[in-house]
Amino acid sequence: MTMLEITDVTATAACCTPLVREPLTAADAEQLAHTMKALADPTRLRLLSIVAASADAEACVCDLIEPVGLSQPTVSHHLKVLADAGFLTRSKRGTWAYYALVPGTLDRISQLLVAS
């Protein structure tokens, strides 16, 4: 009986790689998946990249319409998704909304996901 128990324990130990830290919880993974969905779209990636490549990492909505070749409401919608996910901040000056990059957002996600 003792032998059997020992064998069972060994079999379990051989199976399982030990964890060296806590992985994401199911709830955190749900929230992070929602954030990553904001980046799983080519138009939003281009918009984020154009904002990041602009002087002071900020751009007017009016400058983002022509490069992606979409209507102003569509561009505004994509920018709102990026802002809601924490990649951009929005400020209104005069007629137009301006979007600025929030630096380090993807780096923080990387830390959360895979940091040792």
Added chain:
Amino acid sequence: MTMLEITDVTATAACCTPLVREPLTAADAEQLAHTMKALADPTRLRLLSIVAASADAEACVCDLIEPVGLSQPTVSHHLKVLADAGFLTRSKRGTWAYYALVPGTLDRISQLLVAS
């Protein structure tokens, strides 16, 4: 007439934020969106996180089934998506496949997307 021309040029200049580097091309954005889709799923985020939290940042498929509560074929499918997107590498030892984290993948994406 000259006055009108000058006014036009000024209006255009006031509109456009100068770019300080090249943003993503449409083709690169398509490819990167495909990569980000691999992370826009809570199960895949949890699997990646568990692999990253395992000793030596490597885990056997057999250890990943129970934590996410899905069938082995489903878990293997999700791991393949993560490997195809460049977040994990796969090696077969004995009966089981082992998946190891590719360090810095998300950091490299961050660089590509928003680096100055």
